[in-house]
Amino acid sequence: MFASLAVHHLWWLLALLLIALEVALPGYFLLWIGIGAGATGVLAWLLPGMSLLAQAVAFTVCALLACALYAYVLRPRLRRGDAAGERLNRRGEQLVGQRYVLIEPIVNGRGRARVGDGEWLVNGPDLPLGANVEVIGVDGNTLKVRPAA
Structure with a gap:
């Protein structure tokens, strides 16, 4: 079944699976790892000769970068936005x-x-x-x- 799929397709399937799990079990964690898997799929598509080890390292780096992006950039901005939300019902x-x-x-x-x-x-x-x-x-x-x- 998977023999006809390119390696980058498998990364994209993993990304979809992780994002679907995030929808089923929300918590902002699997979403960012799924984004890392999707980015790894893009890298594997752009660099078709990439070894499996290089893809694993790229996945680790992309997932960590995506989690760091959320933790240090997006999360503080979302919390600042809560100040307006606190007055929503007042x-x-x-x-x-x-x-x-x-x-x-x-x-x-x-x-x-x-x-x-x-x-x-x-x-x-x-x-x-x-x-x-x-x-x-x-x-x-x-x-x-x-x-x-």
């Missing part, structure tokens, strides 16, 4: 720095502002209806605002 914090229009004047420190197609309670200095405000903080479901400059 919409009020996403509004800090944004400007909105009062739909109810702020009297005795309380009013309402139009935010998208909804309304939010606001706390801030007394301001008339229609005034522009900037969100400077959040307290529960109430936005802390100041007059927009």
Whole structure:
């Protein structure tokens, strides 16, 4: 069965198998080794006279490089991206720095502002209806605002 397959095809099959296992057993580990196997398949295709020992060394190096790429380059970037994800379900914090229009004047420190197609309670200095405000903080479901400059 495998007699008609070139060696680089076997590396690509190994890569597909490892990536499929990663899908079945997720953990970011087999994926990178599978990428190393795929890269070794590309090398074996580009250099058809490569010995089996050279292919094994190339696979080891490619797999280690792929794992290092994940560990030292991609993983820190993904973790930095989590900072935005932490606010995903806390919409009020996403509004800090944004400007909105009062739909109810702020009297005795309380009013309402139009935010998208909804309304939010606001706390801030007394301001008339229609005034522009900037969100400077959040307290529960109430936005802390100041007059927009």
